[in-house]
Amino acid sequence: MAHTHDGEGVRRRRLLQAAVTVPAAGAAITAAAASTAAAATPAQRPGRGGRFDGDSPRFALAVLPDTQYLFDADSSDPAPLRETFRYLVAERAGANIAFLTHLGDVTEHGTEQELRLAADTFGTIHGSVPYSVLAGNHDIDGSTDDQRGDSAYLDAFGPRRYASMDSFGGASPDGYNSYHVLRAAGRDWLVLALDWRLSDAGLAWTQGVLDAHPRLPAILTTHDLAHADDEGRAHLSDNGTRLWEGLIRRNDQIFLALGGHYWPPGRTVLANDAGHDVHVHITNYQDRYYGGAGMIRLYAFDLARGVVDVETFAPWFLARDPERRTPLEAETVELTGDTDRFGLAIDFAERFGGFAPVPPPAPRPPAAVMPRGTVAYWRFDGSALPAPGVPVPDGTVVRDLSGNGNHLTVSRLHASGPGALVVSDEHHGGQPAHASLRFDGGQSPDRGAILTTGARAPLNSLKFTRGYTIETFIKLPEPFEGQHAWMGILSWQGRNSEAGKTTGWSPDEPTCSLNLSGERFLQFVVYPHRQDADPTSWSHALEVGRWTHIAVVNDGRRTVVHVEGSKIARNPTQASTGIATLGKPFTIGATQFDERFGQGFYGWIGDTRIVERALDSDEFLTSAERPGR
Template sequence: MVDEPQPRDFGRRTLLQAAIGAPVVVASTTVLNGAEANAAAAGSGKADPRSPRFTVAVLPDTQYLIDEGGSDHEPVRETLRYLVRQRKSDNIVFMAQIGDVTEHGSEQEMRLADQVFRAIDGKLPYSVLTGNHDVPSDTDDQRGPTPYLRTFGPARSARMSTYGGSSPDGYNSYHMIDAGGRQWLLLALDWRVSEQGMRWAQQVIDRHRTLPAILTTHDLVWADEAGSARLSGHGQRLWDGLIRRNDQIFLTINGHYWPPGRTTLTNDHGNPVHLHLTNYQDRYYGGAGMVRLYSFDLARNVVDVETFSPWLLARRPQDRTTLEAETVELTGDADRFSVEVDFDQRFAGFAPPAAPPARPADAVLPRGTVAYWRFDRSGLAGTPADGAPLLAGAVARDLSGNGNDLTARRLHSSPAEVLTWSAEHHVAQPAHASLRFDGGRNPDRGAVLRTAARAPINSMTFESGYTIETFLKLPDPFEGDHAFMGVLSWEGRSGDAGKTAGWSQDEPTCSLNISGERFVQYVVYPKHRDADPTSWSHALPVGRWTHIAVVNDGRRTTMYVDGSKIARNPAEESKGIATLGKPFALGGTQFAERYGQGFYGWIGDTRIVSRALRPEEFMTSLR
């Protein structure tokens, strides 16, 4: 890495006093009384360690607010109270303080800090680490006893439910946080980590090799006015000696410098590491007890970051001064942003997700199963190699035992590669295999798998209800024109079934299709009505497996995507399917009894049941 110019260590006390523009208030040393403690804890509850959404709070430098020379610690106290109050609603699982708790690190300041942090003791686990104002700045973690160590050392950390241990010197600690259905490692490192300290940190990582890790310390990156962060001198040492070689460390957070900023570097494993600087002591009122929330959303694969002052937020908007209104919430690019993290992919090198094992066919044959097709060895004779063509005439057996076998056929003299076998599959799919269809239009091409002329399913009308399920994946990139390609259908013209009220008498009586906007369309002509009730999903994602279920209870039809009911289900009655005794097909939809384009993408396990299933009975259920 090219050496970057290092920031100047400005006289921060002078800068703050010039910027505050308000009287300095002498800090109160009143201990939080019982009534205040009860009020702070009211409604806080506990965090949910299983929820895919959780929050890690970060408390940056508070040194100008815990200063025996004259300050006001109430903003810090209010921030801690706020985190306790919001613990359940925001699912706050931990708070990480990142150094410079105090201005001078004296016994008096540490006593005050001790009192302030009692607002959170026993109510939310947290870590505290040293900044250069908390200890002699010319020492590292081998400095020996200090007022800081007596206040925030191992004895205090051991009270936390998350506490894992401390280095022998007491200045470095680690925590294991239960959140999002897994454990996370948080390292809280001294502002100047010695060689002994780095060896200790490496040992902690080595003992917890499957845990994703967040590293917190006081000095790691600094930023320019545009918010672009760079490694500091000590930060370069930490990067080279610890961070870059340990793939588990995916996020670092530090303070010390201002303005705030962020950058992303690539570690030795080729993966991104997000390095964030958060510090607001140069802002109005010494940062006004600013807090930063890192809201993890494992379902959306994102970390949403926001920065604000709970102390100022608690004031009525009409009562805030100009400076207070400007400071209550920060929305610059370095203060409010989102970080996209594909958590499974990012952590796969040290903690690959445990995929459910394949399930035998007899485990997914509920009462009323009419047909079940899968494309592993149990359902497809002579399974080829991954990516190899499926030969014309290949048979996918109906594992329900009802004789609805499917036979492969290519359309329009299409080449062999329009239908290939694939080991890809939805993570919750019973069989770990699928078929890759490469259909398209202009010219029409594709492949289908069809039942025999006398297969029982051809004439079934399902008047008591039904459930049709399949697994789909659309390619990424999604190239070409594939509007209204068929996924599955019954052959024949709806007009031949006496249906005239629909879009066209040439369309089949029942089909599942994908529109040009990648919406799933399920259109059916009921057995006893001249109508075509149609369900429409939202746009399907590309490059990701999706489970589709169409459920009819004998009165109405409801589509589900990945177990969630969609909005655009028809209100009109729909009883049964007006089948014509013609073959059922997978991979295409006829129009005027002719196949045009075939499906484009992957199709996995497909099942039809002659009754309405509940979502917990879908093939995705692992129970």
């Protein structure tokens, strides 16, 4: 619970005066509480909620603030917290909960009786979900720092309590500060659980932990960090300022700092010495109905989306029949204000790049990415091409690295200038070659550049009746300026009517093309070799400013398009065997209509490969696995 300190000059709400003095040193946790985990019932032991997945890009950190009013002398009621713990155990697999951290003020007076009851209640979760607990000013003598010596709190929640947890890394010599290392999202994370007041020795110990784990992103938890105004804007407290100046700002690893003690909840973002964001949050609900009722906050990390989704709720009320909840229970079951339910956008690779850079994959040689059945493979990093930023002259030949002779020759459309095609070192993160071509095509007037196979290239006439896989990488510029509706990415030339096809939008469109609609929907339209049909696949709207891998896979029966390894929704089930090629050139950079090129592609195109069979996703160009199946 927060108290008014003259030096801070901040208006705070308070219900009681300062905590009573902690019982004499040497008070011990009972044997029953100390062995809670070993004596847990089957419903409490690991496995009840399933298995935590440490490799999933999504995981959750549970945050539990001040529970002091649930452990308040003869007014104690641990039932809400027991239900919270049962929820975390039961939902560990479903929500992929990696860890629980308590923010201090476990109890109201720090008595041996209160701490024994709290320690026993934590037995509900012990052995099932790893956790940390730190001392708040109500758990110990609030006038002391972490050099206070023995206490009933230390007996109940000292280092020996966590010794059996795989996550536990160690504690400071005084026992009041500890750290855990979590394995989540395929990497290790550091959680610092720091006392209500760190001494200079405590600061030095914490710095030593960070120095010993220099590549781990760190979450700092403590009791007194920041207070908030009524609009939820957080401001560092005096103690928070000391932690910021002496520890947080100069350690780029610390990206999230969490405190309790004060209410209302709030948040802010501060810039550290490296110029990076540090998210500072206050979490405390002891002023709410039933002392907060064991309310928790879940920080759901999603490294795939680059976000942390935060929600706040009370499992004790959530477990009750909605029809039987009292009015206050219904009001408190979940909090949805701006400081209780929100999202944080974090580019984790960029944010952690200063201390844990992810080395980019090295370019892969052509031989490593040509599986059985490869009929053509082009990349734009060869010595035949100019340096990045330099236009590619007309007549330049980009060789087919498969050895099948399907070489491409560069030409410009209409009166397009040199800038219509330029070499670039931009590339998709999973692309074998670290280079691409930047096309500056568009309408009004039509302009662009293309690469086409020669008149006698084998690819011009291949029918692919046993299946095929066509792959490429593209990136659309941001901002996406100008008129580019229905621009082509790649295609075979000629009219489908020449192949005897009678279906489709027009007899003058080519027999196979990959295009982009005005809404940036990917369109793959093919006139099969065997069927008189034009099955067409459509994607969602592609993002601008982002590299995208596209794979068109046909197994001899139907075609399925994948974007970034994910099957799109609008893949027709209509039969589709082969491609009705006409012996006319294959083209990268545009699509003909009535055997005439209009606009060209606008954006970047990277490695492009065609294989004469259906590939599995782990054989795509984005896979580092060795091909050959």
